Amino acid sequence: VKNEKRVTIWEVAKLANVSAGTVSRFLNGIVLKPSTEKRVREAISQTGYQKNITARTLRTGHSKSIGIILPEWKSYYSMSVIEAFESVVFPKGYALIVSSYSDFSEQLSNMLLRNIDGVLCIPPSGIDDVARAVIKECGEKGVPAVIINEYFERCEADFVMIDNAGSSMRAVEYGIHQGHTDIAIINGLQTDYVSRERHHGYREALNLYDLGITDEYEKYGLYSAEGGYAAGIELLSLNKPPTAIFITNCAMAIGFFRAARELKVSIPEDVLVIAYDFDTRYEFISPNIPYVEQPLGEMGLQAAELLLRRIAGDNRKYPQNIQLKTRLIINKNMSDTVSLSSINENHELF
Amino acid sequence: VKNEKRVTIWEVAKLANVSAGTVSRFLNGIVLKPSTEKRVREAISQTGYQKNITARTLRTGHSKSIGIILPEWKSYYSMSVIEAFESVVFPKGYALIVSSYSDFSEQLSNMLLRNIDGVLCIPPSGIDDVARAVIKECGEKGVPAVIINEYFERCEADFVMIDNAGSSMRAVEYGIHQGHTDIAIINGLQTDYVSRERHHGYREALNLYDLGITDEYEKYGLYSAEGGYAAGIELLSLNKPPTAIFITNCAMAIGFFRAARELKVSIPEDVLVIAYDFDTRYEFISPNIPYVEQPLGEMGLQAAELLLRRIAGDNRKYPQNIQLKTRLIINKNMSDTVSLSSINENHELF
DNA sequence: CTGAAAGCGCTTACAG
DNA sequence: CTGAAAGCGCTTACAG
Numbered sequence: 233v234k235n236e237k238r239v240t241i242w243e244v245a246k247l248a249n250v251s252a253g254t255v256s257r258f259l260n261g262i263v264l265k266p267s268t269e270k271r272v273r274e275a276i277s278q279t280g281y282q283k284n285i286t287a288r289t290l291r292t293g294h295s296k297s298i299g300i301i302l303p304e305w306k307s308y309y310s311m312s313v314i315e316a317f318e319s320v321v322f323p324k325g326y327a328l329i330v331s332s333y334s335d336f337s338e339q340l341s342n343m344l345l346r347n348i349d350g351v352l353c354i355p356p357s358g359i360d361d362v363a364r365a366v367i368k369e370c371g372e373k374g375v376p377a378v379i380i381n382e383y384f385e386r387c388e389a390d391f392v393m394i395d396n397a398g399s400s401m402r403a404v405e406y407g408i409h410q411g412h413t414d415i416a417i418i419n420g421l422q423t424d425y426v427s428r429e430r431h432h433g434y435r436e437a438l439n440l441y442d443l444g445i446t447d448e449y450e451k452y453g454l455y456s457a458e459g460g461y462a463a464g465i466e467l468l469s470l471n472k473p474p475t476a477i478f479i480t481n482c483a484m485a486i487g488f489f490r491a492a493r494e495l496k497v498s499i500p501e502d503v504l505v506i507a508y509d510f511d512t513r514y515e516f517i518s519p520n521i522p523y524v525e526q527p528l529g530e531m532g533l534q535a536a537e538l539l540l541r542r543i544a545g546d547n548r549k550y551p552q553n554i555q556l557k558t559r560l561i562i563n564k565n566m567s568d569t570v571s572l573s574s575i576n577e578n579h580e581l582f
Numbered sequence: 583v584k585n586e587k588r589v590t591i592w593e594v595a596k597l598a599n600v601s602a603g604t605v606s607r608f609l610n611g612i613v614l615k616p617s618t619e620k621r622v623r624e625a626i627s628q629t630g631y632q633k634n635i636t637a638r639t640l641r642t643g644h645s646k647s648i649g650i651i652l653p654e655w656k657s658y659y660s661m662s663v664i665e666a667f668e669s670v671v672f673p674k675g676y677a678l679i680v681s682s683y684s685d686f687s688e689q690l691s692n693m694l695l696r697n698i699d700g701v702l703c704i705p706p707s708g709i710d711d712v713a714r715a716v717i718k719e720c721g722e723k724g725v726p727a728v729i730i731n732e733y734f735e736r737c738e739a740d741f742v743m744i745d746n747a748g749s750s751m752r753a754v755e756y757g758i759h760q761g762h763t764d765i766a767i768i769n770g771l772q773t774d775y776v777s778r779e780r781h782h783g784y785r786e787a788l789n790l791y792d793l794g795i796t797d798e799y800e801k802y803g804l805y806s807a808e809g810g811y812a813a814g815i816e817l818l819s820l821n822k823p824p825t826a827i828f829i830t831n832c833a834m835a836i837g838f839f840r841a842a843r844e845l846k847v848s849i850p851e852d853v854l855v856i857a858y859d860f861d862t863r864y865e866f867i868s869p870n871i872p873y874v875e876q877p878l879g880e881m882g883l884q885a886a887e888l889l890l891r892r893i894a895g896d897n898r899k900y901p902q903n904i905q906l907k908t909r910l911i912i913n914k915n916m917s918d919t920v921s922l923s924s925i926n927e928n929h930e931l932f
Numbered sequence: 933c934t935g936a937a938a939g940c941g942c943t944t945a946c947a948g
Numbered sequence: 949c950t951g952a953a954a955g956c957g958c959t960t961a962c963a964g
Binding site: 288 | 940941942943944
């Protein structure tokens with residue numbers, strides 16, 4: 233189907249009566265003598281010349297492209313980060329090579345064969361391998377990598393995350409301020425850095441207000457609806473069930489809500505749920521579901537700016553661990569807010 | 583940060599005592615004399631050689647990459663299609679250059695400068711320009727393009743969509759079978775091909791069962807929550823409101839549900855809503871929301887296979903318009919289905 | 933079955 | 949300020 237051959241720098245040069253090098257210099261922003269510049273400029277528009285990024289990449293070694301490794305396409309979380317990331321990186325001429333195929337290591341290799349300049353990794357929560365492998369392979373190739381919401385010590389990568397412990401502490405503190413003393417947690421596995429931090433925050437709040445730790449109020453599981461469902465059934469079936477539950481993951485919260493519906497437990501009347509991350513479903517589940525809001529857009533922006541700096545060779549403060557602040561969203565009147573303008577449609581997924 | 587220089591085909595050749603051409607042939611699957619092949623194979627593993635896709639692209643003209651243009655990252659719809667698309671295209675060695683930045687035309691140009699082999703376009707519903715521009719520019723460059731759920735006549739592109747008219751007709755027919763005669767539609771703008779088709783299906787069903795057309799039951803708007811909300815308020819405030827409403831878009835359905843909640847209208851008791859596309863929120867809105875399920879995965883697969891064929895130069899039946907069948911999902915017992923295994927977690931977004 | 937050589941379309945020290 | 953030339957790392961007709 234290929235049509236005419238693409239016009240090259242050479243044809244422009246010939247038409248403008250200059251050398252190819254001169255055309256190239258013009259293209260790269262080097263100032264020419266006004267008279268030659270004019271001829272080059274005209275030759276370009278006459279021929280309809282368009283640069284060939286592949287050729288430039290081969291010559292210079294950088295491709296102006298960034299690889300993104302993510303666990304799952306259908307993730308509001310990942311896509312929010314990418315959206316913001318793209319907004320800073322695209323104006324600089326970068327293309328995004330995105331991949332989520334299960335065999336991430338093969339995917340990453342494939343990207344590296346394409347001379348990507350950097351990598352953004354959004355690892356699946358609770359699973360170390362992906363981020364570790366990405367960091368290792370990128371390190372060997374000398375390609376900078378930024379990891380979202382995951383952390384390893386002494387690693388050749390930068391990290392962008394939230395203050396997991398602090399935000400959890402504040403979320404539980406809110407529950408305490410609402411008069412609750414029996415506060416449970418439904419959390420990810422303790423093998424996961426993020427889960428451990430959130431657990432620390434939970435305990436810190438209880439300690440701070442001299443509330444004891446109740447072992448049976450601390451539930452762990454995979455960050456999934458099944459995990460939240462199972463934990464929910466257990467907690468709600470206790471002799472003395474908690475009056476408030478801090479659920480550190482969105483999918484788990486949804487699972488919990490299914491359990492609550494099944495057991496005819498009302499939210500927030502029977503139990504206050506404080507969740508993590510916004511979910512489009514909250515609005516239709518209960519008028520009052522406070523949640524910790526991760527600044528996903530801000531994370532994407534910061535990740536982009538940091539990665540761009542690394543690509544540019546700026547290695548100040550490397551490796552860096554950026555921790556962003558979160559808000560705790562309390563919107564008691566969510567279901568009363570009739571005016572649609574007050575509903576943030578950026579949260580719409582469809 | 584860049585470490586050691588990457589090893590090239592030349593160093594492999596030297597070590598194996600063959601020419602670079604021979605190494606290249608081996609890499610491209612051409613059979614060598616067993617003895618030389620052995621030496622080459624060993625030299626490759628000893629040197630840790632890895633091919634350079636950029637160099638190959640420059641030489642051969644194809645990059646083994648596909649550009650994806652989409653309107654919005656945070657779209658369950660788009661991501662479902664891409665997920666399936668990737669699953670067929672990745673094993674063949676293709677990388678995906680994905681972009682959703684508002685200035686799609688600039689994005690597309692940037693992709694084209696990178697010698698992408700083909701384009702998948704998921705245009706925003708109700709807006710023609712994007713798909714048209716993509717088709718035009720790809721056509722000029724001789725790059726094959728496949729468009730999802732949009733159609734133009736006499737266009738240099740292939741199309742993959744659903745049977746919009748037929749599936750709408752069946753959805754409305756279901757409402758009729760449930761005993762409804764006053765069935766409204768909340769639809770996209772009539773300037774949009776997809777909306778027109780769905781409207782045709784709606785009218786066809788009414789005609790087929792000799793139900794008259796009621797002008798005030800036909801509402802149009804943008805495919806957005808606001809559109810659905812506004813239409814909902816109007817319909818539910820009529821002197822004789824409809825007893826069933828066919829809402830041809832998911833975001834509109836959500837807007838409608840907000841309107842219904844505001845007006846204290848119960849679903850499905852007061853009005854039966856038949857929606858388009860699955861939404862994770864349905865489960866928490868009502869136990870009974872039938873919806874037309876687009877086979878998003880199948881669309882991605884078909885698009886991938888077709889595009890791959892075009893890239894390979896197979897132009898049989900070009901241009902093609904693939905129309906896939908949809909199911910109408912009726913899950914009355916959704917809220918009763920306690921067993922989580924019956925809930926398709928592929929639909930989870932978080 | 934394999935080698936020597938040209939060339940894909942650029943960029944960039946090196947001269948002048 | 950600009951030209952001539954080498955080279956980025958491959959592939960592929962052309963010989964033999």
